[in-house]
Amino acid sequence: MILGALTPDADEARRLLDEELSKRVYVEARPNLAERIVEDLLRAVGRLLDGLGALGPGPGTVVLLLGAGIVVVLAVILVRPRADPRGARPEPDVFTGDVRRSAAGHRSRAVDRAAAGHWNEAIAELLRAIIRSAEERVLVDEQPGRTASEAAAQLGGVFPALAGEVAWLAELFNETHYGRGTASDQQYRRAAEVDARFSAHPVRGAAAESPAALR
Secondary structure (H helix, E strand, O other): OHHHHHOOOHHHHHHHHHHHHOOHHHHHHOOHHHHHHHHHHHHHHHHHHHOOHHHOHHHHHHHHHHHHHHHHHHHHHHHHHHHOHHHOOOOOOOOOOOOOOOHHHHHHHHHHHHHOOOHHHHHHHHHHHHHHHHHHOOOOOOOOOOOHHHHHHHHHHHOHHHHHHHHHHHHHHHHHHOOOOOOOHHHHHHHHHHHHHHHHOOOOHHHHHOHHHHO
């Protein structure tokens, strides 16, 4: 029968469902509430499996596959806000607090945070130092509410050769400052090198003649 050739038996269907829901996107992205809901659904499917023997392998497996499809759809809906952080909420301003610091001030704070082993904070201060330095050199305008991603795009236009590095730093900032990421001393050293390269890098081409640079 075509149906029998295309549909697995109950054990195989259970295995396929377990494999789908064990994928990394579900495990890492789902919140605790979603995890409990998915586990409850899996237990319900398990109880359904136990009662499908009387239906026979064909009809019973079709019912199981329909139920498994519903579980997967619900799991995707539950974890999507965490799997796609851009859809969750806009990024906040890269600068926090009411005190305006110079690029040198942010670098000094970065060194202090690094000395204490607070790598997340140290990297945040280095990104702020890079942005403030570009503002002080009149390479980009001061922009209240600027996010790390916006700053990376703007700085990448001024320094195309370093666009990849500053994009990496902005992404690391978002992961460690707003998410659950944890930075390392190696990442801090790389970020410090990015800061040094930005400070020493000459501005060429259209960026040097931008309205901000000419004022």
